[in-house]
Amino acid sequence: MHIRDLLLERLAVTTVNTKQTVGEALKKINESGYRSVPVVDDSDMYKGMIYKVHLIEYLYEEKGDENAPIDSIIKHKETSITERASFLSALIAIKALPFLSVVENGKLIGILTHNKVESVLEDAFGLKTGGINITLSSTEAKGMIEKLGKTLRNENIEGMFTLDNGSVLARRVVITLESGKSDAEVDRLVEKLEKGGFRILQIEKLDKRD
Numbered sequence: 001m002h003i004r005d006l007l008l009e010r011l012a013v014t015t016v017n018t019k020q021t022v023g024e025a026l027k028k029i030n031e032s033g034y035r036s037v038p039v040v041d042d043s044d045m046y047k048g049m050i051y052k053v054h055l056i057e058y059l060y061e062e063k064g065d066e067n068a069p070i071d072s073i074i075k076h077k078e079t080s081i082t083e084r085a086s087f088l089s090a091l092i093a094i095k096a097l098p099f100l101s102v103v104e105n106g107k108l109i110g111i112l113t114h115n116k117v118e119s120v121l122e123d124a125f126g127l128k129t130g131g132i133n134i135t136l137s138s139t140e141a142k143g144m145i146e147k148l149g150k151t152l153r154n155e156n157i158e159g160m161f162t163l164d165n166g167s168v169l170a171r172r173v174v175i176t177l178e179s180g181k182s183d184a185e186v187d188r189l190v191e192k193l194e195k196g197g198f199r200i201l202q203i204e205k206l207d208k209r210d
Helices: 022-032 050-059 087-093 116-126 143-151 183-197
Strands: 035-038 046-051 101-106 107-113 131-138 158-163 171-177 199-206
Touching: 022 035, 046 050, 046 101, 046 116, 050 143, 107 116, 107 199, 116 158, 131 143, 131 183, 143 171, 183 199
Parallel strands: none
Antiparallel strands: 035 046, 101 107, 131 171, 131 199, 158 171
């Protein structure tokens, strides 16, 4: 999965121009309703991010000039990703940021938001389709996924997510199976998994999310 499949396109992104003053930048952010937006120049070259809180601190705590340039308040000038970046690299980079700027050849082409990242994780858990969500573990970490696949070969797996990766002792797997199973069918499935050497940690019925 690449970022180009998830980004919010440039035309839909609110930005501040490097030529705008501190006062103009704060007004733009207030109108947008966001706490931070990308900063670009006249050619749409990415210059960093600017935060509402830093503008307010400069104006009201530091008694700064609202007509001053925003250069000293711009943050994360070197922080961006490309549209060909992997989802994993984006997941790591976005942790401490409100969004990630997506840049190609120096130009801003869009942003990646936390909502988009969360939607990918929800999909991995099978939350979009709903169903029977089962968290299980096995003491045999090596070959666990293959063994689980054989045990569930007649089931429709809507989502799968592994935890404790790297552990040689045990690993947890969260799977979501298609909805529509009766309680008796779920009980038989649990029995089948337990006979296969898996320990059932949690079972939850999930409603489909729009």
